[in-house]
Amino acid sequence: MEEEKYLGYIKYDGPLIEDGLMDGRRQAQALIGFDSAIRYFIGKLAPDLQNLDFEIPVRIRKGSWEALIPETVAGWTQAGLGVVATAYLTKAAQKMAEKDFSDFGFKDIFRASLDGVKWFARIGKHMGDVSIRKFSDVRFDSSKGLIGIVNAQGEILYVPKHMIEIYSQCPANILENIANNITYGRNLVIGSVEDDILDEVTIDNGEKYIFCQDEQEKENEILFPDLEHGTEVVLEGEVTRENKTSNSMGFKYNDHILTSYPEIGSIVQYKHLIFSECRLYGRVSRLDEKGRLSARRPKLIFRHLEKIRGDENYDLFNQ
Numbered sequence: 001m002e003e004e005k006y007l008g009y010i011k012y013d014g015p016l017i018e019d020g021l022m023d024g025r026r027q028a029q030a031l032i033g034f035d036s037a038i039r040y041f042i043g044k045l046a047p048d049l050q051n052l053d054f055e056i057p058v059r060i061r062k063g064s065w066e067a068l069i070p071e072t073v074a075g076w077t078q079a080g081l082g083v084v085a086t087a088y089l090t091k092a093a094q095k096m097a098e099k100d101f102s103d104f105g106f107k108d109i110f111r112a113s114l115d116g117v118k119w120f121a122r123i124g125k126h127m128g129d130v131s132i133r134k135f136s137d138v139r140f141d142s143s144k145g146l147i148g149i150v151n152a153q154g155e156i157l158y159v160p161k162h163m164i165e166i167y168s169q170c171p172a173n174i175l176e177n178i179a180n181n182i183t184y185g186r187n188l189v190i191g192s193v194e195d196d197i198l199d200e201v202t203i204d205n206g207e208k209y210i211f212c213q214d215e216q217e218k219e220n221e222i223l224f225p226d227l228e229h230g231t232e233v234v235l236e237g238e239v240t241r242e243n244k245t246s247n248s249m250g251f252k253y254n255d256h257i258l259t260s261y262p263e264i265g266s267i268v269q270y271k272h273l274i275f276s277e278c279r280l281y282g283r284v285s286r287l288d289e290k291g292r293l294s295a296r297r298p299k300l301i302f303r304h305l306e307k308i309r310g311d312e313n314y315d316l317f318n319q
Contacts, residue, residue: 006068007107008114008192010034010178013064016185022065026181033177034067034117036241040174040275041116044166046109064189069110114192119163120170121190121201123149124210126157133168171275173240173252179203179211223256227298229286235300236308237280239273251280251300260300270305278305 124130139148146158191200240250251260282302288295
């Protein structure tokens with residue numbers, strides 16, 4: 001039987017994970033984070049797909065812990081979208097034909113999105129700070145369409161021009177869910193495969209801080225005491241994640257992520273707002289797990305979310 005081929009993956013390796021096992025909650029967090037990051041880059045590279053709900057098939061393989069996206073992802077996606085996929089690919093093919101590309105489809109979009117995840121990690125490692133979005137003293141390699149960015153140590157990393165443009169718009173915490181699993185003895189590896197050539201970026205425990213924000217708070221600290229139970233609020237922040245099981249979303253407000261629940265309906269209707277700056281209309285809840293008014297971290301019950309900043313998309317078909 002011919003071995004299945006893959007477009008890319010994330011994996012954890014090191015002494016802590018030689019048997020391929022990892023805590024179930026950590027695995028779920030990694031898969032949700034990988035899914036969210038891939039969807040973000042797909043939305044940037046192919047805006048017509050941004051608000052469509054489609055499946056991303058992932059296969060877990062033992063050895064090191066790996067989540068791999070197979071080359072057959074194109075068939076899964078098109079089957080899930082049906083007529084919408086056909087219409088989109090027709091439009092894409094017309095645009096790519098004008099630029100002398102051929103056989104361009106969903107597989108290429110997924111590969112480019114995986115490249116986006118990989119380059120975000122590579123640039124972040126190089127700069128040592130993902131909040132740096134403007135680069136001075138850049139170098140150019142016009143023959144290859146590359147831009148050289150210089151870090152504090154004077155080292156140069158050459159990056160495809162369109163990846164620099166996308167990186168400058170990315171949420172700083174886009175890799176946080178998958179990077180949170182890094183520890184001593186367990187590294188994160190992000191890889192892509194094209195024409196049987198493997199390209200990987202490894203993030204170790206010493207680099208984890210670049211991609212993870214410290215949300216630790218003092219054990220007895222009451223977070224945002226001004227947000228009293230039952231108070232009606234209008235808050236501005238960033239939608240950071242979704243959890244279909246609990247029907248909740250993460251809402252980053254003043255450097256802390258608050259669990260937020262829709263007052264009515266499912267969070268699926270707000271899925272397109274993940275990683276967006278939004279205005280939340282709702283009320284504060286201080287109820288703890290036992291129904292007492294003693295929760296130190298407030299929760300938000302929202303009736304409406306609206307996007308307040310429309311970052312420009314980088315359209316893969318409009319270069």
